[in-house]
Structures are given as C-alpha cells and as structure tokens.
Amino acid sequence: xxxxxxxxxxxxxxxxxxxxxxxxxxxxxxxxxxxxxxxxxxxxxxxxxxxxxxxxxxxxxxxxxxxxxxxxxxxxxxxxxxxxxxxxxxxxxxxxxxxxxxxxx
Amino acid sequence: xxxxxxxxxxxxxxxxxxxxxxxxxxxxxxxxxxxxxxxxxxxxxxxxxxxxxxxxxxxxxxxxxxxxxxxxxxxxxxxxxxxxxxxxxxxxxxxxxxxxxxxxxxxxxxxxxxxxxxxxxxxxxxxxxxxxxxxxxxxxxxxxxxxxxxxxxxxxxxxxxxxxxxxxxxxxxxxxxxxxxxxxxxxxxxxxxxxxxxxxxxxxxxxxxxxxxxxxxxxxxxxxxxxxxxxxxxxxxxxxxxxxxxxxxxxxxxxxxxxxxxxxxxxxxxxxxxxxxxxxxxxxxxxxxxxxxxxxxxxxxxxxxxxxxxxxxxxxxxxxxxxxxxxxxxxxxxxxxxxxxxxxxxxxxxxxxxxxxxxxxxxxxxxxxxxxxxxxxxxxxxxxxxxxxxxxxxxxxxxxxxxxxxxxxxxxxxxxxxxxxxxxxxxxxxxxxxxxxxxxxxxxxxxxxxxxxxxxxxxxxxxxxx
Numbered sequence: 001x002x003x004x005x006x007x008x009x010x011x012x013x014x015x016x017x018x019x020x021x022x023x024x025x026x027x028x029x030x031x032x033x034x035x036x037x038x039x040x041x042x043x044x045x046x047x048x049x050x051x052x053x054x055x056x057x058x059x060x061x062x063x064x065x066x067x068x069x070x071x072x073x074x075x076x077x078x079x080x081x082x083x084x085x086x087x088x089x090x091x092x093x094x095x096x097x098x099x100x101x102x103x104x105x
Numbered sequence: 106x107x108x109x110x111x112x113x114x115x116x117x118x119x120x121x122x123x124x125x126x127x128x129x130x131x132x133x134x135x136x137x138x139x140x141x142x143x144x145x146x147x148x149x150x151x152x153x154x155x156x157x158x159x160x161x162x163x164x165x166x167x168x169x170x171x172x173x174x175x176x177x178x179x180x181x182x183x184x185x186x187x188x189x190x191x192x193x194x195x196x197x198x199x200x201x202x203x204x205x206x207x208x209x210x211x212x213x214x215x216x217x218x219x220x221x222x223x224x225x226x227x228x229x230x231x232x233x234x235x236x237x238x239x240x241x242x243x244x245x246x247x248x249x250x251x252x253x254x255x256x257x258x259x260x261x262x263x264x265x266x267x268x269x270x271x272x273x274x275x276x277x278x279x280x281x282x283x284x285x286x287x288x289x290x291x292x293x294x295x296x297x298x299x300x301x302x303x304x305x306x307x308x309x310x311x312x313x314x315x316x317x318x319x320x321x322x323x324x325x326x327x328x329x330x331x332x333x334x335x336x337x338x339x340x341x342x343x344x345x346x347x348x349x350x351x352x353x354x355x356x357x358x359x360x361x362x363x364x365x366x367x368x369x370x371x372x373x374x375x376x377x378x379x380x381x382x383x384x385x386x387x388x389x390x391x392x393x394x395x396x397x398x399x400x401x402x403x404x405x406x407x408x409x410x411x412x413x414x415x416x417x418x419x420x421x422x423x424x425x426x427x428x429x430x431x432x433x434x435x436x437x438x439x440x441x442x443x444x445x446x447x448x449x450x451x452x453x454x455x456x457x458x459x460x461x462x463x464x465x466x467x468x469x470x471x472x473x474x475x476x477x478x479x480x481x482x483x484x485x486x487x488x489x490x491x492x493x494x495x496x497x498x499x500x501x502x503x504x505x506x507x508x509x510x511x512x513x514x515x516x517x518x519x520x521x522x523x524x525x526x527x528x529x530x531x532x533x534x535x536x537x538x539x540x541x542x543x544x545x546x547x548x549x550x551x552x553x554x555x556x557x558x559x560x561x562x563x564x565x566x567x568x569x570x571x
Contacts, residue, residue: 017561018485021477022343022470023406024492051342055200055474059482066486070561089345089405100345101408 011036011043014071018063020049021056025099027064031091034082042076043068048087057081137479139212143192144472146220150184151461152543155536162528165453165520168445170313176230178320181456183223183245186328189464191219191252193471194273194331198259201269201338207258211251218248239291242284249284253277268354272334275362279326282369286319310373318373320452325365325386328460333393334358336416340397343413343470345406349399353392360389377436387427394420410494411502415466418510422458429454442523449520457535458513465509465542469502472549480552489559496552497545505541508534 015033016026027033027047036045045064049057061079068077092100157177158164164174199206206212222245229237256277263270290307297304307315337354341347348354367382397420409417429451438444473493481490512534519527 017489019490019492021481021485021490021492022474023345024494050345052203054342055478056482059478059485062482063485063487067561068486070487100406 007038010071011038011068014067015045015064017067018060020060023050023100025092025096027060029093029096029099030087031089031093031096032060032087038074041074042078043074044078044080046080046082048082048085050087052083052086136209137475139209139216140192140196140471141475141479142216143188143195144468144475146216147185147188147192148543148546150180150188150223152536152539154181154185155532155539158532159529159536162525162532165449165516165532166523166525166528169449169452170316172230172233175316176227178452178456179223179230180227182323183219183226186456186460186464187223188219189468190328190331191215193464193467194256196471196475197335197339198256198273201335202260202263202267202273204259204262204264207255207262211255215248215251215255218244218251222246222248235291236295239288239295242288242291246284246288249280253281268348268351268358269334269338271355272330272337272358275358276327276331276334279322279330279365283319283322283326286315286322290315290319311375314373314375318369321365321368321372324455324460325361325368330358330361330365332420332460332463333361333389336397336420337400339467339470340413340416341400341404343406344401344404344409346400346404348396349403350396353396357389357392357396360385360392364389380431380434380436383430383434387431390423390427394423410469411499411506412466412469415469415506416463417466418506419459419461419463419466422454422462426451426454426459443521446521446523450517453520454513454517458517462509462513468546469497472546473497476549476552480556481558484556484558487561489561491552491557495557496549498548501541501545501548505538505545508538508541512536512538 012028015036016028018027019025020027020030020032023030030050032047032049034046034048036043038044045068047061047064049060054060061081064079065077068074089097154177157180161173161177164171164177167174169175169178195206195209195212222241222243225241226238226245229235229241256273260270260274289303290312293300293304293307297308337348364382364385364387367385368379370376371379371382397417401417429447432438433444433447433451470493473496476496477491477493484490512531514531515534516528516531519525519531
C-alpha cells in the first residue's frame with residue numbers, strides 16, 4: 001500500500017468514527033460522505049445528511065471536523081454540507097446496509 | 106489530491122453550502138433545557154394521573170360529567186399531553202420545517218404560565234370552584250397565547266410551505282379556539298350576575314354538548330392534526346422512506362379541519378348532522394392510513410424499532426375509535442347505560458390508546474435525542490459516543506408496550522360494563538407499564554450525570570504525502 005493510499009485509509013477510518021446517532025451507523029457506510037480532498041495538512045469533506053433539517057446537523061458536521069483534527073498531521077479540516085444530490089439509502093455501502101437492516105432496492 | 110468514495114454521486118457545487126465555519130455549533134441547535142422541562146412536567150402529570158385513576162377507578166366506571174372526572178381529564182390533557190406536545194413542538198417544529206424557533210425566552214415564560222395555569226385548574230376543578238377555574242384558566246390562556254404567537258412567528262420563517270406547516274398552523278388555530286371556548290364557559294358560570302349577556306348566551310347550549318364540543322376542539326384540532334401532520338415528516342425520517350403522495354397527505358389534513366369544524370357545531374347544537382361530519386373525519390383518517398401504508402411500503406429500513414411500532418399501534422387504534430365515533434354520532438342511538446359508558450370508552454381510547462400511546466412511542470425518539478444532544482453532541486468525533494438506541498433498554502420498552510396493551514384493553518372493557526374492580530386492574534396494568542417506561546426514561550436521563558464515553562484510537566497521516 002502506498003503512503004497516499006494509507007492516508008486515505010486513515011481519513012476514512014477517522015470518518016467511520018462519526019456515527020449518525022439516530023440510525024446507529026457511521027457516516028461513511030451510510031453514504032453521507034460524497035468526497036474528500038487533502039492538501040498540505042488541510043482536509044475538505046463534502047457530505048450530506050439523511051434529510052434536510054436533520055436535528056443532528058451541527059453535531060455531525062462538528063463531529064467530522066473533530067475526528068479529522070484528531071489525526072496527527074492534519075492541521076485544518078473543513079466540512080461542506082450539501083443537499084444536492086439528496087441522499088438516498090442506495091448510497092449506503094454493503095456494510096451500511098447490513099448494519100441498518102436496509103433493503104428493498 | 107481528491108478522493109471520491111465508491112457510493113458517492115455528483116455534487117452540485119452551485120447549491121449554497123452550509124459549513125461549520127459559517128454556522129457555528131449551537132447557533133441553530135435547539136436548547137435541551139426547555140423541551141426537557143416540558144417533558145418532565147408532562148411525565149410527572151402522567152404518573153400522577155395514572156395513580157389517581159388507580160386509587161379512584163370510579164372516575165372511569167361512572168359517566169364522565171363529575172368534578173373528579175373533569176379534574177383528572179384536565180390533569181391528563183393539560184398536564185401530560187399539552188406539556189409534552191408543546192415541549193416537543195418547540196423542539197420539532199423548527200426541525201421539521203427547517204427553520205429556527207422565533208423566541209426561546211417567550212417559550213420559557215409560557216412554561217411558567219402553563220404550569221401555574223394547569224395545576225390551579227386541576228385543583229379548582231377537583232374542589233369544584235368555578236371562579237378559580239376561570240382565574241387559572243385565564244393564566245393558562247395567557248401561556249397558550251404566547252405559545253401560539255411563538256409558533257406562528259416561527260411558521261412565518263418557513264422557507265417552503267408544506268402539509269406539515271399547514272397542520273401545525275391548523276393545530277395552533279384549534280387550540281386557541283379550544284382554550285377560548287373553555288374559558289368563556291368558565292367565566293360565564295362564575296360571573297353570571299355581572300356578565301348576564303354572556304351567561305345568557307352560553308347557557309343556551311346544553312352543558313354536556315358544550316363540554317364535548319370543547320373536548321373535540323382540543324383532541325382532534327390540536328393532538329390528532331399534529332400527530333397526522335408531524336408523522337408525515339417523522340415516519341419517513343425514522344424508516345428511511347419518503348412522503349409518497351403529497352396531495353393525499355394534504356387532503357387528509359384539509360378533511361380533518363373540515364370535519365372538525367362541522368363536528369364542533371353539530372356536537373354543540375346536538376344536531377343529527379353530526380354523523381355526516383364524523384364521516385368526513387373518518388375519510389381523512391382513511392387517507393392518512395393509506396399514505397402511512399404507502400410510506401411504510403417504500404421504506405428502506407426493513408426493521409422497525411419499538412418506538413415506531415408503538416406509534417403505529419396507536420394509529421391503528423384510530424380504526425375502532427372511528428367505529429365508536431360513528432356509533433355515538435348515530436342520530437337514533439338509544440340512551441342507556443351502555444351507550445353512555447361508550448362515551449367514556451371513546452374518550453379513553455382516543456386520549457390514552459391513540460394520543461398517549463403515539464406520544465410514548467415518539468418519546469422513545471424525542472427524549473434520547475434531547476439527552477444525546479445535551480450530553481454527547483460536543484464529543485462526537487472526539488470520543489466514542491453511544492447511539493440513541495443505546496441510551497435505554499429496548500427489552501424494557503417491549504415489556505412496557507405489551508403491559509400497556511393489556512391494561513388498555515382491560516380498562517376499556519371494564520369501563521363499558523362499569524366494573525370498578527376491573528377498571529382498577531386495567532389502570533393498575535397501565536400504571537405498571539408507565540412505571541417501566543419511567544424507569545427507562547430515568548435510564549436515559551442518567552446519561553446527563555454519567556456519560557458513557559470511550560476514547561478513540563489515536564491515528565496519524567504521512568505529512569509528506571498530505
């Protein structure tokens with residue numbers, strides 16, 4: 001595994017530490033994270049939430065920031081919440097579907 | 106370097122973005138204290154009310170036009186249901202309608218008026234002191250006016266009007282009428298000498314008909330319309346589904362409003378047209394049931410937790426409730442002990458079986474959220490935090506669900522046959538179920554005092570690559 005791939009794994013692992021407390025699944029396997037970019041110690045995550053007006057909105061976005069800042073070597077973290085495209089359960093990973101008992105596609 | 110996850114979709118960058126930088130933590134988040142105050146007040150009133158009917162089961166075994174029955178009903182409706190619903194509205198209306206509460210300060214002031222008003226009213230009813238009922242009713246009404254103003258101003262901020270906003274707007278309109286109607290009757294009874302015109306007008310109506318009309322304004326206008334409207338947001342949210350037919354949903358709320366307006370007038374006047382408007386309300390509930398079924402069929406989350414199941418069980422009780430409503434509205438219904446007691450069964454099934462059971466189901470969502478938000482929201486990403494479902498015992502929740510059903514069925518049958526001993530058994534079961542529920546609530550609240558946080562593993566990245 002290259003160092004770049006290793007970093008990617010580390011960032012994903014950190015993001016997996018952030019759960020959506022209502023659904024009880026981490027945001028990566030829920031498919032809430034659309035993309036992330038890292039450059040010179042700064043990470044930018046583009047993500048969504050399961051529904052606009054989600055009561056956990058601020059908690060989750062701050063949780064993402066906290067999880068990323070917890071990684072040694074990251075000095076800045078930015079979280080962009082977007083609503084387009086809207087999230088739907090087909091964006092979940094297989095792990096996420098198993099964790100939430102999601103089906104019916 | 107940019108990484109894109111396998112399941113992601115193309116992001117439209119033109120859409121306005123919300124970032125933690127532009128929206129600091131806590132800026133729009135609802136405060137936990139206010140809904141918690143209302144919730145705890147509501148729960149105390151519920152436990153007190155449950156204890157009261159266990160000690161005095163004749164309240165339910167006899168016709169409900171008595172000081173004790175009216176006092177217990179107001180403890181239950183104002184102390185338990187209104188406290189919980191108002192607290193939940195302060196929390197959920199901004200969430201469901203994607204806006205901010207107009208004024209939290211106003212809501213705190215309302216809480217004081219609400220508490221003094223309903224405690225005083227329950228006492229005044231129990232000792233049958235109409236002047237004090239009017240006095241404390243006025244205090245409560247000031248609180249309700251503040252509540253309505255706050256929610257109305259919040260609704261004005263709603264970016265996109267929808268069926269949920271319509272139901273909330275209808276509900277606050279009906280609660281205003283319900284409180285006004287109750288207050289007018291109380292004032293007319295207390296000050297008939299100094300206000301002869303008002304008293305003369307009020308006394309033209311049959312007092313039991315007026316009481317029933319007032320009760321329907323509150324029960325259907327405030328509680329039922331809110332349950333219907335808010336569930337169009339919450340059930341899809343909890344089951345990972347979507348509203349399937351917005352027109353059908355809108356018609357269910359329109360018909361509920363129409364049916365209630367007609368029912369109020371026809372109940373008040375004891376008109377034979379009552380049945381027609383009962384059928385309009387039933388048509389609204391059929392549309393609601395069809396929409397709910399469609400939402401559940403389209404859900405992506407196969408397993409339903411017991412909070413949602415409890416809510417849906419309560420909704421299913423709308424079916425027998427509708428049948429009883431139609432029977433009681435029948436123009437040629439004979440007047441005998443059984444049909445009179447059926448009115449008690451109707452009221453108890455509506456307020457306890459439908460409204461309270463639905464609220465208890467939703468409280469398994471609302472209280473964990475309030476506790477989680479107050480205890481863990483600042484730790485997410487810094488420490489391992491529990492999910493909402495881990496804040497209480499699902500096993501105890503299931504136990505209390507089944508005991509509640511057994512208690513409800515026993516009480517309803519016992520009420521119909523005016524059997525005091527059986528009513529005590531039924532309400533005893535309900536009280537036992539509520540005790541288990543109370544224990545579970547205490548388990549949730551304990552997280553405020555003893556948070557369950559676990560450290561996260563420390564990781565690092567290769568800075569050369571970053």
